[in-house]
Amino acid sequence: MILRFDHVNYVYDADGGQPVHALSDIDLTIGEGEFIGLIGHTGSGKSTLIQHADGLLKPVSGRILADGEDIWEEKFDRKALRARVGLVFQYPEHQLFEEDILSDVCYGPMNLGCSAEEARERAVSALRQVGIGEDLFGQSPFDLSGGQKRRTAIAGVLAMQPEILILDEPTAGLDPRGRDEILALARTLHEERNITVVLVSHSMEDIARFAKRLLVLGDGRLVFDGPTGEVFSHRAELEEMGLEIPRPQRLLEALKEHGFPEIGTGAYTAEEAARLILRELEKR
Amino acid sequence: MEGKIHRMIAQARDVAYHYIRRDEEGRVVRDTAALSSVSFDIERGEFIAILGHNGSGKSTLAKHLNGLLTPGEGAVLIEGMDTRDGEQIWNIRRIAGMVFQNPDNQIIGQIVEEDVAFGPENLGVPPQEIAERVQEALARVGMTEKRRFSPNKLSGGQKQRVSIAGVLAMRPKILILDEPTAMLDPEGRREVLEAVHSLNRRERITVILITHDMEEAVDADRIYVMDGGRIALTGTPREVFAQAEQLAAIGLTVPMAVAVAGLLRQEGLAVEGTPLTQEELVEAICRAADKITGDIK
Structure with a gap:
């Protein structure tokens, strides 16, 4: 869409x-x-x-x-739209309410009018996608770890097939x-x-x-x-708005000012930053 | 004990705590050890960071420090007072104030000032003194200008600073x-951390910061790393973050500067020590680069 x-x-x-x-x-x-x-x-x-x-x-x-x-x-049909656009709110696990995980994830598709059988199929598939194993399907959502709870809540949205x-x-x-x-x-x-x-x-x-x-x-x-990458090149404007640029990029910009004027700054992970630093040092 | 000044403001002695779930007949259906043989001594004025994955026992430990939970075994002492001593519990809660993740769940007043006054009012502080305390607490977190605002007109960082002021108005140690x-945006995060560090530095308030953000732990005096309800690692940030492999094994990471330094070393670059911040890493890289240039000459 x-x-x-x-x-x-x-x-x-x-x-x-x-x-x-x-x-x-x-x-x-x-x-x-x-x-x-x-x-x-x-x-x-x-x-x-x-x-x-x-x-x-x-x-x-x-x-x-x-x-x-x-x-x-x-x-x-806005009801259909809400299935097609899946919105996962902040702390979605606070909205888990059913007694077991599978029923919780079935709730969305049932609400859309799916048969119990189809809802179950969708729920199983969604739970599989988020990496919740079948051994957990019967458990109470409240017995899961924080990360598992959140993935279960996301499965609830995925079961609507957005x-x-x-x-x-x-x-x-x-x-x-x-x-x-x-x-x-x-x-x-x-x-x-x-x-x-x-x-x-x-x-x-x-x-x-x-x-x-x-x-x-x-x-x-x-x-x-x-x-x-283009948007993150607007450092001053972003900081003015109370935002930041990613840390690895900040590091490379600092190096640029401290004797490495040629260094690339487009890095978003420690690995990418290390690679750019090594490339620069090889020139010496 | 009366009047004695304890150098150690918070102590734990072999603390164990179990979450026990029972069925309707009272039979134990689950028994989870949330803390096992936890011992520490925290000195007055220290800044402590507690790290650990979800479920490692961090929050359970924090709740022991102001008596929201009491140990199943062992003891927690706050200024020498045992948290299991019912007569001392209100003194303990006044000394050890707690701030939680979501400011929206902690703010109850309609106006910032009212919210901050709530704590001292509950303690039965006389009205004149409440006004003084509120003014002082808001000044300490830089929120004086917003004292007559409705909390829902504030940013996340400002709300969280109001929550901290609410605790400060109880004059905690x-x-x-x-x-x-x-839950805060980058600026909100910075505001809150600056406020907390300034309280620690200028007023020597002891700070215990529980966090998932390794970068926030860099400026602590000491770090405790929790895993499976035990203290798995402890030391200065430099000592703890030098143990990247052990941290990875329990699902944690290291600050970006430490990670980059480690990767550079793997590739044979002589980056010395454990640089914790961007500034330290830039310096270490410059030194390593000078060495290369020097070797070539």
């Missing part, structure tokens, strides 16, 4: 005393099979933006188009291993299933490693939209 | 922070 934001504006508390312009003239297209990062300071409009993507919020003006169709037209998966801070509160598992899962879904992924994160390092395109929101406006 | 930056 191609999802287009056509000059979208959104105002909280439009009728009340203190209207807050949460989104201003957002114009962008999420193409099929993209892996997009979304960053911005707290209150920049990220959550408001993603809630527009599956019709949880309605623009005050402008349109949201799913494959060219206005999702707020009367005949448009075409676009939006992950809001999916690694917050997880340890390094749990974080890597979730990010590897996002990459696999993108590469092997061709699911469009939108990753919202405060970790510039995670964004840099995974997203090919980067959107930057600041006070409700889309300030940058471009290839990740 | 130990500040325990359980992943206080996990």
Whole structure:
């Protein structure tokens, strides 16, 4: 699915005393099979933006188009849209509620009108994708580790078979291993299933490693939209907005100022940074 | 004991704690050891970071330090007071204040000032003194300007600093922070860490910071690494992060500077020591590069 934001504006508390312009003239297209990062300071409009993507919020003006169709037209099936655009909220494990894991993941497809049998098939497949083994299917979600709980919650969204998966801070509160598992899962879904992924994160390092395109929101406006490396070259503007550039890139820029004027700075992992440093030293 | 000054502000002696689940008849259906033979001595004014994967026992340990949990075996002493002593529990909670991950769950007041006043009000502090304490606590975290704001108009970092002010208004000697930056954007993270470091440096408040972010542990005086309910590693950040393999084995990483230095060394570059920060690493690389140039000459 191609999802287009056509000059979208959104105002909280439009009728009340203190209207807050949460989104201003957002114009962008999420193409099929993209892996997009979304960053911005707290209150920049990220959550408001993603809630527009599956019709949880309605623009005050402008349109949201799913494959060219206005999702707020009367005949448009927004219930189906919410399955096609899978939204994984922050701390999704807080919404696990069924007695066992399999029933919890079946809930979404059942709600969509799938037969019990089909719901079960979808749930099993989704749990497999997130790496939850069959030995755990009968367990209570509350007996799982933090990383497992979060993966189970993501499976609940995958069981709806979305075409676009939006992950809001999916690694917050997880340890390094749990974080890597979730990010590897996002990459696999993108590469092997061709699911469009939108990753919202405060970790510039995670964004840099995974997203090919980067959107930057600041006070409700889309300030940058471009290839990740290109956007991260705007260091001063990003820092002005309370954001950062990834640590490995910061290191290389510091080296550039300390006697390595020729060194490349496009590195997002320790491995890439080390490679660029060695390449520079070989010249000596 | 009265009036005696303890150099050790927090001590644990062979602490064990089990989470026990029972069925309706009271039979034990599960018994999980969350802490096993944990012992430590934390000095007044130290900045301690506690690292460990999810489920390693970090938060259980933190909850022992202000008596939210009490040891199944062994003892935890806060300024010499045993956390199992019911008569001391309120003194202990006043001395050891806790800040959690999600500021939205901790802020209850409609206005910043009211929220910060909540703690001392509960302690029965006289109104005049409450006003003083609130003013002082907000100044200490740099939030005086926002004192009349509604908390929901604040950024994540500002909210978390209000949570810290709420604890400071109780005049604690130990500040325990359980992943206080996990939900914050980069600026919020920096604001909170600066506030905490400044309290530690300027006022010698003992800080115990639980975190998943290795970079946040770099500036600590000492690190405890938890694994399976035990203290697996301890030492200065430089000592602990020099043990990259042991950390990897228990699912943790090292700060970026340490990782890059390790990779450069593997390729034969003579990067010395364990550079913890970007600045230290840049220096070490420059020295290594000078050596290469010198060798060629």
